[in-house]
Amino acid sequence: MIVRIAKILEQPVCDNCLGRQFGQLLSGFSNAERGKILRSALAFAIDTNENPEVSAKIDMSNFHSYRFRFNKDIAKKTFEKKTCTICNGLFGRLDELSEKVAKKLSKQEFGTFLVGTKVSPGLLQKEEQLWEKAGIEFCEPLRAEVNREIGRRVEKILGKKADLKKPDIAVLLDLESGKISLQINSLYIFGCYQKLVRGIPQSKWGTPRKYNTSVEEIIGKPLLKAADGFDIKLHGSGREDIDALCIACRPFVLEVMKPKKRKIDLKKAEKMISGKKVRVKNLKIVGLDVVQKVKEAKPDKTYKAVVKLEREIKKSDLAKLKQLIGAIAQKTPKRVLHRRGNLLRKREVRDLKSRWLGKKKFELTVKTQAGLYIKELISGDEGRTRPSVSEVLGQKAVCEKLDVVKIERIKI
Ligand SMILES: [Zn+2]
Known part of the structure; x- marks a missing residue:
């Protein structure tokens, strides 16, 4: 151990850089404390003068604050x-750097942060050269220590918490240029919505211009304003067709990008959003992980459709529709082939009820596994969906009106 410390101190090395080479030994010490103890241990050894060959190579500037007394060669010198030749004095500037980081962060509203550093290639190289000399098995990388030490200081200055996993803001400090950049993580707001009018697409993108609004915009605009963000994105648990109502409450996460504010009056926002077209409820701030949960949840859905027939049927003919309960083989509908791959999927019809509305019209209430296209379950999509209402009744059937009436609860 003493030989190892002596090797490191063949060049001027500060306490942090010395202690960091043994950062994995003994908990409860900072690297600066480790370095101070190890330096003193070596000073004792030097003062005994038991091993002059080892001492001879040491850069004695490392002991500028020590007074030797037994070793005649250096006593009283x-x-x-x-x-420090490793960090070039970086650890002496941590307070100053932390102040700079805190100043930049203080202009933002956030709960948690994370500090990351970009280390210059020169600095990395010096660290690696030291590892070659002194071994790597107990060391901690320089960057890890800098991030932690600045993080601790910024926590104290701002009274905020560092969070390694889900920070609101990530700070990147470039040690070479001194530049500090902020990566502001999105704000995620979970809730569920109802769409109460036909003719509105769910998202503002990927739909023709003729729709001048969308569920995404109606929900997102007030939240974008409240959070003073840059843009929005709606992550829905599935989507209804543009011409369908969604009476059921559909879970979603609204993402606000680059928010300047994270404390939003969600009750007020619910009131502002909810109107004749869209209603929302249960808004709450969540983490990024909920986006995935909402996307991956495939809750069963119940639809109510008005089906129009080409030819007259008897009321008793509706009983045949029960045949549709079970597996449905469905090729990607022709109407969405331009944006989705041509796949054959199997989806279950869980339950089905029908109500006679007239000789050429009836109401169909159908509970299905997520992902089944209802319009095609009715029409048959020219044989691409089998079986279908058209197939069972032996004539052409079309969906005249479609509403999502129930979406099973999802766990978030
Ligand atoms: Zn150093």
């Missing part, structure tokens, strides 16, 4: 202080 003083040594000049030099800058």
Whole structure:
């Protein structure tokens, strides 16, 4: 151990850089404390003068604050202080750097943060050269120590918490240029919505211009304003067709990008959003993980459709529709082939009820596994969906009106 410390101190090295080489040994010490203890241990060894060959190579500027008394060669000598050749004095500037980071962060509203550093190639190289000399098995990388130490100081200055996993803001400090950049993570707001009018698409993108609004915009605009963000994106648990109502409450996460504010009056926002077209409820701030949960949840859905027939049927003919309960083989509908791959999927019809509305019209209430296209379950999509209402009744059937009436609860 003493030989190893002596090897490191063949060049001027500060306490942090010395202690960091043994950062994995003994908990409860900072690297600066480890370095101070190890330096002193070596000073004792030097003062005994038991091993002059080892001592001979040591850069004595490392001991500028020590007074030797037993070793005649160096007793009473003083040594000049030099800058650490590994970090080039970086650890002496941590307070100043932390102040800079805190100042930049203080202009934002956030709960948690994370500090990351970009280390210059020169600095990395010096660290690697030291590892070659002194071994790597107990060391901690320089960047890890800098991030932690600045993080601790910023926590104290701002009274905020560092969060390694889900920070609101990530700070990147470029040690070479001194530049500090902020990566502001999105704000995620979970809730569920109802769409109460036909003719509105769910998202503003990927739909023709003729729709001048969308569920995404109606929900997102007030939240974008409240959070003073850059843009929005709606992540829905599935989507209804543009011409369908969604009476059921559909879960979603609204993402606000680059928010300047994270504390939003969600009750007020619910009131602002909810109107004749769309209603929302249960808004709450969540983490990024909920986006995936909402996307991956495939809750069963219940639809109510008005089906129009080409030819007259008897009321008793509706009983045949029960045949549709079970597996449905469905090729990607022709109407969505331009944006989705041509796949054959199997989806279950869980339950089905019908109500006679006239000789050429009836109401169909159908509970299905997520992902089954209802319009095609009715029409048969020219044989691409089998079986279908058209097939069972032996004539052409079309969906005249479609509403989503129930979406099973999802766990978030
Ligand atoms: Zn250093």
